[in-house]
Amino acid sequence: QASLDELDRARHRVFLPFFMVRAAEVRAAQGDEGGAQQLLDRTAEFVGLTGERWCEAELSRVKARLPGFHAERSALLRSAVAVAREQGARLWELRAGTDLAHFLVEHGEPDLARDTLEGACSSFPDGEVSLDLMKGRELLATLPRAFT
Numbered sequence: 001q002a003s004l005d006e007l008d009r010a011r012h013r014v015f016l017p018f019f020m021v022r023a024a025e026v027r028a029a030q031g032d033e034g035g036a037q038q039l040l041d042r043t044a045e046f047v048g049l050t051g052e053r054w055c056e057a058e059l060s061r062v063k064a065r066l067p068g069f070h071a072e073r074s075a076l077l078r079s080a081v082a083v084a085r086e087q088g089a090r091l092w093e094l095r096a097g098t099d100l101a102h103f104l105v106e107h108g109e110p111d112l113a114r115d116t117l118e119g120a121c122s123s124f125p126d127g128e129v130s131l132d133l134m135k136g137r138e139l140l141a142t143l144p145r146a147f148t
Contacts, residue, residue, distance in 0.1 A: 004039075017046045018055045025062050033066050040066075057084035057092035061099055073103060081116065091132060094120045098136045105143070114143045 004023060007016050024039035040063050047056055057080040063069055064076035080096035083089075097120030104113035117140040124133055 013046055013050060014052075017043045017050075017052065017059070020046070021055055021058050021062055025065075028062070028066055033068060036062075036066060037068065053083070054087065054089070055092075057081070057087070057089055057096055061092070061096045064099065074100075074107075077103060081120070090120075090123045091130075093123070094132050094136050097121075098132070098139060101136075101139055101143075105139075110143050114140065117143070 001023065004016065004020060007013070007019070020039045020043040024036040024043070027033075027039065028036035040059060043055070043059050047053060047059065060076045060080035060083065064073045064080065069076060077096055077100040081093055081100055084093035084096055097116050101113035101117045104110070104116065117136055121133065121136050121140055
C-alpha cells in the first residue's frame, strides 16, 4: 500500500490502476473486502481521469468477486468479457470468461458457460500454456461430461 501511495503522490499513474487492481485482489483474498473496494473505487477514478481503459476489464472482474457485489456479479463479469473482447485483451477476456463460466454453471447454464469459455480459450494457440489458460481449458473440458 505504501508503494501505491508513493506512486500516487508522485503522480506516476501509468501502471498505477493495474497495480491497484492487483492489490485489491490480494486484499479481498485476505478478507479485507472494504480495503479492496476502496482500491477499486480509486482505480475507477484513475481510469475516468486518465482515460486509460486497458485495465477496465480486470477492474470489473475483481469487483464482481467481492461479496458486496453478488447481485451485480453477472453484469460485471459480462461487462468485463465485452470490454476485454472489444480491446483485444485476450488474457483479460479469458480471466473474466472463466469467472463468468463458473457463475453460469452455478446458475444452471452450462451451455452458455461452454460458449463463453470456447470463445475465450480459442483465441490462444493450442501449444500455449499459462495458469489462466489451463484453468479455463480444465473447466471447459468438464462441461460436456458434467451436463450431457
